[in-house]
Amino acid sequence: MSAARRYCAALVAGLLVAADPAAARTFVFCSEGSPESFDPARATTTTTMNVAWQVYDTLVEFAPGTTTIRPALAESWTVSEDGRTYLFALRDGVRFHHNARFIPSRTLNAEDVVFSFTRQLSPGQPLGGTQEFTYFHDLGLAELIEAIDAPDSRHIRFRLREADTTFLANIAQAFGAILSAEYAAALTAAGAADDLARQPIGTGPFAFESYRPDQVLRYRAFSEHWRRVNEPAGPGERPDGLVFAITPNAAVRLTKLRAGECHAMAFPATGDLDAIRADPELTLLALAELNVAYLALNTTRPPFDDVRVRRAVNLAIDRQAIVAGVYGAAGILAQGPVPPGLWAFDPDLPAVPFDRAEAQRLLAEAGLADGFDTELWYPPVSRPYNPDGRRVADMIRADLAQVGIRAELVTRPWNAYRAALYGGMPSLMLYGWTSDNGDPDNFLNVLLGCKAAQPGGANLARWCDPVYERLVEAARRTGDRAQRQQLYRRAQGLVRAAMPWVPLAHTQVHLALRGEVFGFTMDPLGRHLFETVRFRPLPP
């Protein structure tokens, strides 16, 4: 059996080598799930954003592996004294991709930038609308941005209603991706406006080629990418194509990685980490991501509108056991929404204990001494912040059962699950968040702010506290970090008191690579950026 396997593997390897080593080499990434859309402005999950990151560029971007802003499509920018006017100077000669139905007639100009933002800003446009652009609205950008205009074709001016220190970091996110206005116009003219989200055209390092849901997503390297044109080639062989082999099961992903079917895999299972470390053909990358896993309690629904019930749930769950059992060494117990790697983290926040008796007492106080029935939603797939939603849900159910809360486990396929959560359907739901811009605002405002509490928003607990909101708003308006830290600590205190969540864990995220590839950088913002990935030269 073993000999046969070796023979088989050798045969496969032989065939791989025989298949013209000089030919185009495609980098295959075993990804964890299908994207919801190819419209970067509609992306709310890292899975979808990672699909967009390959195709699109933003005005400014985070240097890979960091949360530092650097110029991208905007070569430079200036901020007015009052912090309300941003003037971006666009890079020259940036080319768009092309596809079967569209060949760009011009390079990037201000028109494209105006289009990319105004469609999210102004509802009612053929390619826009409030509902679809959740993230943009969750961040309050629709309210924040007063006007976008182009003084000339190379410059873009953003006029804000008030100063916002998170503005640059916010527009560096996926929804800030710059689309081709020309392409959108062509599609609208052809009556195929929806294809903007199906056949994306961007300026990014890879051009979209094809997509088969739940199976495979193909890109080809964009040789005219502005950064590629200007930068030296460097060592190693640049991939000609990029493929996302969509493989939700972590064990299957690992199997494919081992077989050489993919060159990198997302989120290996916690239980497999030791085996990957031991495998000489594989490399395991790990990084403490800026993320949080939590159980959101819908504060607009009884009985979770009662803070005592929410506190009881918090006390009844043995979170330590969950972290130990499910996350193992890759997780640390979360006490609040902000991960310890972020400067706004409050180490003094008192820990929520595991106290079943107190929980029961609180329930009794709330008139629920006999407990109650509820649904507990858990994600069907492993996420960077939660490797095994089902198991976490199992353990929570067991704990809740001890205090009389009878939870029924519910799940949906990933996209439906996400939609249900954003739609505000469930009462108890497991979810998580990876920072998209490295700013505390990205946790405290997006996940718990009042704007995001609207239907379709990312504030799944639908918790809206005006006092908290003011604190977060204030923190956003000022550029002074100490002052912001102060404001955020107070905000975190409010969250602790109101307990709209049961914070579960912050995680270290893993990614496994095959030995023949290098140049991949783990990103604290959960981005999978393949622009710098190279193949090691084949041994002669």
Place this chain on the structure above:
Amino acid sequence: MRVGSKIALVGGVPILAAGAIALAGWMLLAQEERARGGAVLVADVYHDLATARVVRDQYAAADAQERGAFAERFARLTARAEAGLHRLTGFARIDAQRSRIASVEAALSRYRGQMDAFVRRTQDNDGLIREMAQRADTLIDLTDRARLRQQASNTDLARSLAEKVEALRVARGLVSRLGTLRARIAESAVIAKKVTVSGETRNAAEGTDQAVAPAFGSETQRAQVRFRAASRDLSEAMRADGREADADTLDELTAEVTGPIPGLGGKLDAWIERNLKIETSGQESLHDEVAQLLAYSVEANEIEQATQNIAIGTLKLGPRTAGALLRRDAALAERMLAEGERLGQNAAALPISPLIQAEMIQALDGWRKRLTTTIGGLRRQNEMIVAMDGLAAAMVESAKALNDAFVGDADRFGIFIQRILLTGATGLLLLGALVVIFVAHSILVPLRALQGDMVKLTGNPTGAAVRGTARGDEFGDIARATAVFVSEITRREGALRRAKDQADVALVELRRTQDNLVRAEKLASLGELVAGVAHEINTPLGIALTTGTLMSDEARAFRTSLTAGTLSRSRLNHFVDRVEEGAGLLCTNLTRAADLVQGFKQVAVDRVSDEIRSVALETWLDDLVASLRPMLRKGAHSLERTCPPGLVIDTNPGVLAQIVTNLVANAVVHGFRAGEPGRIVVRVSEFEGGLIRLEVADDGQGIAPQHLDRIFDPFFTTARSAGSTGLGMHIVHNLVTAKLGGRITLVSEPGRGTAVQVDFPASRAGTVTRYAPTALGTP
């Protein structure tokens, strides 16, 4: 009419008639030949065209690699047909034929053009089919790779599954042990409660204590043992799973239990509950994972199956498509195209390795694209075949009509010729016969008259005149000529007689002159002899004179000595010796002179006397040679002689001497170049039958071949300017033949010398045999 004209008439009429017939026949036959040749040519062209059509069909049906031969054959056939048609134009007699040929030619050229286009298209298509085959091969290779990959992945999957199942088994063991431990705690709690209750009972009713307490105590102890055993079991299982920390915690917690077991709700129970929760959820999760892996493995097997199906489909598709294309079945090829599309969709839908999938789809797309083009090409080819068939049929039909036209024409012509020739020949033969009869009559009548006259004239030439000299034709000419002939003969006879008389007189005169000349020559030869003799004698006489003078001087000196009285004995002796010596010398030389004179006398006598005597040839020859030496000395030539010793013959020595002298003189004068000493040999030999051969040979320059014939002619010489008479050899010839009765032969080779052989009888007695002179020479 003259006889010539009549003969010309007699001969000419049939010749002309035959010529006319032959000419007419030739012209007509040539015409017919043209018609027949045209028909044959048309038949060839027809055959070529029909064959070309078959070859075209073969070309269309053949395999790609065999097509070349058919295309070449087609080209050859049509080129031949075209050349045939071109030649046929030369055979065409009427415009109808020409226009027909032109139309067939035009059709043929169109046909060839179409075939060229067809060949090009089939070549294109064959190229495409080849490429398709390559694609199909690539595809099969790719599907096979995909299948192998899938297999490898399935093997990995099975391993993962086995690992997960093992993990699940461990988790289940832990859960059951945790459950057991918890049950033991509960059991202990129950027992403890019993003990407490019994304790209270005992307290209430004294005396039963002793009996009950040990029973309960032992039960508690047993529970304790069971609890610890369960705890140990769990701890060991945890350690086996590598969870040392948890096992240690359990051991600690178990150790803390020293007294009665704390029961439910205690620290240990909380620990158990927590672990139970973790393990149960882990077990659930593993369950899910195994279920997913199982589902995936089923799916993977299905994928492998589907991949295999695609491979099989591809394998089938290739040959079926190739077959359809070979049979030119566009509809079937179209179905194969649809099949290919289905395969492509299947391949695209399969979650196989994306690396191979892209290549597979690409290969299938390429294959389909080429097939589509090929089918289009095939359709056009089929249309072309139909068009070509139409054209070929029309063309072959035209060729057939052309053939019929040529054959019919030829047949008609043949009958026409037969008639013409028959009529013409009969008429001309009749005419010829009439002319012959007339001419024969007009010639024979005067000819017979002339014959009669001639017979009469033979009898008496002067008797009668020849009749018919007044006629104007050839018979008139003959009569006139005969008359002239007769008178001329009469006149010439007289003239001949006069001339003969004059010639006889001249001959006598001539002979006299010749004799005079011969005599003069003879005297000249004698003169030479005398000069030679004088010279020969001069030497001994000179020596004798000198000796005499010396002796007289010696005698005078002796006398002086004697007179002076100074004569010594030795001087006397010396004088005597000198005298003796002088006298000897005088005697010798004078004897020699006397001998010479005697010899010359004989020679001279011989020269002038014609008497025959017996001659000792050796001695005689020595004397003769000696007399010739002075002649040789001037050119420093040498003269040798050979002679059988003791040979004595009866001959005329004067004649023989003159012959030898003349021949030697000739050799000296003419034989050698100036300044080159030569060698002359006089050789005498004896033959059987009394014949003597005398040969005089030199190694000089020889005689030019053109002179050989004339060498014995009188007055022929090449050195007249040097004083030669040209009579020497003539005289020699006359002497040999007339005086010796012998034979003379001359052999000469330029550059090698000349040899003159004189053969004569050893005895002059008896009959004289005359030999005809022969001059032999080598060219």
